[in-house]
Amino acid sequence: MARKAKEPKIKEEKVTKIGGKFIRRRKPNRSVGGDVAIMAMLIGVGIFMLLPFVYAISNSVKPMDELFAFPPRFFARNPTLDNFSDLFIIMSESWVPFSRYIFNTVFITACGTIGHLFLASMAAFALAKHEFPGKNFLFTAVIWALMFPATVTYIPNYLILSGLGWLDTYLALVVPAFASTMGLFLMKQFMEGLPTALCESARIDGANEFRVYWSIAMPNVKPAWLTLIIFSFQSLWNTTGGVYVFSEQFKTLPYALNQILAGGVARQGAGSAVAVFIMIVPIVMFMLTESNVVETMASSGIK
Amino acid sequence: MSTAVATKKRRELKDYEKKWTLWGRIKESKASYLFLMPYYILFVMFTIVPVIISVYYSFTYYNILEAPQFIGWTNFLNLFLHDDVFILAIQNTFIFAIITGPLGYLAAFVFAWFINELPPKVRAIMILVFYAPTISGQVYMVWSIMFSGDSYGWINGVLMNWGIINKAVQWTTDTKTMMFVCIVVALWSSLGAGFLSHVAGLQGIDKELYEAGYVDGISNRWQELWYITLPSMKPQLLFAAVMSITSTFGAADIMTAMCGFPSTDYAVHTIVNHLQDYGDVRFEMGYASAIAVLLFGACLGLNRLIQNLLQKVGT
Known part of the structure; x- marks a missing residue:
């Protein structure tokens, strides 16, 4: 509601006379036909984007006989929550209880995100608000690192983690996530917009550098750290653990989803139930922070 | 009088060093480097070093069990030719x-x-x-x-x-x-x-x-x-x-x-x-x-x- 009030009311098609010519103010270049076509296209593509979500939700509440129905139906006739309870029964026969996968994913995501938030925001603060030799070089290195997929370095990473003795522990997934590049990049770009005078006045009042960072800079870049949390959360929440962890008790929820779906048609219902669980959490988080994320991305450009 | 001039000169020189020589500026920015250190240590460890290691291994035969053997461009030639x-x-x-x-x-x-x-x-x-x-x-x-x-x-x-x-x-x-x-x-x-x-x-x-x-x-x-x-x-x-x-x-x-x-x-x-x-x-x-x-x-x-x-x- 508050947001709506901010948008100025625009008088459509107001005709103004400037220099003898009539000029239509505001959107002189939109045709009704074009607007309708665009709306139709957006709705069509929007339905395509939502299709798998609706299908997953619908499948997750289908009773067994409807999952096997031919021809397959999109929507469930007699919705049931059996699949969610079956999930715990199916998975209780496996090596570790299903709740362990949930715990692993939540734990890895929480630790990785918190560590990344602190480390990246501290580095971003120095890069954005301090002058020192090597500053450009250090930031350019991060931009270059954004430009290639992480798979490029996974073999040496595997060897480094194995050398540290971190393979097959939470550390292998959590610590490298501290230094992911996206968060630092967004944070630094956003902090550039923070008025230097704000930091200066705090320094004159006798605050040390850490206080300036913690009590002045951080509270003023809330959109940036919310965005950082969203991005970090998204990548960690969806990690399967890859080759870095191989014991079943350290495997994550997306890995469990893979395993269940590999079980074939009989597991479709349970698989969809997991998929629904996996997707709901990040989507809700994004919904709550959307305007902050968009605000942060506005300063995301590479110049 | 002369000592005052000398200290002034020395202070100026020190200021000059602080501002203009690389080492002076690096020493001045200790706080900044402290802020950067935790992130960049991990960044170097998990991004920069791996890239360098990759480039090195690409010129070797390495199967994890034995030490890497330098074989020049063979890997690249094999990729494209065989x-x-x-x-x-x-x-x-x-x-x-x-x-x-x-x-x-x-x-x-x-x-x-x-x-x-x-x-x-x-x-x-x-x-x-x-x-x-x-x-x-x-x-x-x-x-x-x-x-x-x-x-x-x-x-x-x-x-x-x-x-x-x-x-x-x-x-x-x-x-x-x-x-x-x-x-x-x-x-x-x-x-x-x-x-x-x-x-x-x-x-x-x-x-x-x-x-x-x-x-x-x-x-x-x-x-x-x-x-x-x-x-x-x-x-x-x-x-x-x-x-x-x-x-x-x-x-x-x-x-x-x-x-x-x-x-x-x-x-x-x-x-x-x-x-x-x-x-x-x-x-x-x-x-x-x-x-x-x-x-x-x-x-x-x-x-x-x-x-x-x-x-x-x-x-």
Whole structure:
């Protein structure tokens, strides 16, 4: 509601006379036909984007006989929550209880995100608000690192983690996530917009550098750290653990989803139930922070 | 008197050193380096050092059990001259990248552009709808149920019901349709960070630029786009391009999830799939590193090319 009030009311098609010519103010270049076509296209593509979500939700509440129905139906006739309870029964026969996968994913995501938030925001603060030799070089290195997929370095990473003795522990997934590049990049770009005078006045009042960072800079870049949390959360929440962890008790929820779906048609219902669980959490988080994320991305450009 | 002059001189010299010599400036910035240290130690450990190690291993034969043996360019020569699957992987990656890269990028921009003109509340919902596939990550596996080749596959069911096909298509094992399936899923799942960047870039454009443009005689939305909108959001365009290149060239998980690994006749085998094959399955780390180094070079080269192209926008 508050947001709506901010948008100025625009008088459509107001005709103004400037220099003898009539000029239509505001959107002189939109045709009704074009607007309708665009709306139709957006709705069509929007339905395509939502299709798998609706299908997953619908499948997750289908009773067994409807999952096997031919021809397959999109929507469930007699919705049931059996699949969610079956999930715990199916998975209780496996090596570790299903709740362990949930715990692993939540734990890895929480630790990785918190560590990344602190480390990246501290580095971003120095890069954005301090002058020192090597500053450009250090930031350019991060931009270059954004430009290639992480798979490029996974073999040496595997060897480094194995050398540290971190393979097959939470550390292998959590610590490298501290230094992911996206968060630092967004944070630094956003902090550039923070008025230097704000930091200066705090320094004159006798605050040390850490206080300036913690009590002045951080509270003023809330959109940036919310965005950082969203991005970090998204990548960690969806990690399967890859080759870095191989014991079943350290495997994550997306890995469990893979395993269940590999079980074939009989597991479709349970698989969809997991998929629904996996997707709901990040989507809700994004919904709550959307305007902050968009605000942060506005300063995301590479110049 | 003379001592006062001497101390003054010394102080000036010290100030001069502080300001102008590199070492002086480094000593002055201790606090900054302390802030940077925790992040950059890990960054060097898990990004910079691995890149260097990869380059070194790419010139060696290394199977983890024995020490790496230097073999010069042999890995690269083998890749291009004796490895048919790698050549196929390059082809697949480029077909995939040429379609999903530019198309995905363009689609992300066009949707962001259209969505930007909607009223704020509708806009917020539409952004959520378009961004949801990216943020929910692994949920693309639901597509593998929908594309399933047996009679439970919903897409086959619908197409048969409509009479478009009369027997089930094996979407994920028929070499004719596998790439199509992967491209559809990739387009669905990868509008991503680029899309958000476009949306934010569009919202950041100064409205007065448009007013000025109308007075100067811009008459349709295409001219407005080319002369005002695009040049005003170049930094965001570049950021989105970087994201798009990274994700299309890193594609492999979608292929594995949809078509299995290795896929039938290597029909959707990408460069990263090939890398995983040698890294995880065969433990030929030197050879796998050579693939990684080529991929690294291709990504950086392409990024530079795109940056140069984007400089020409709006001129």
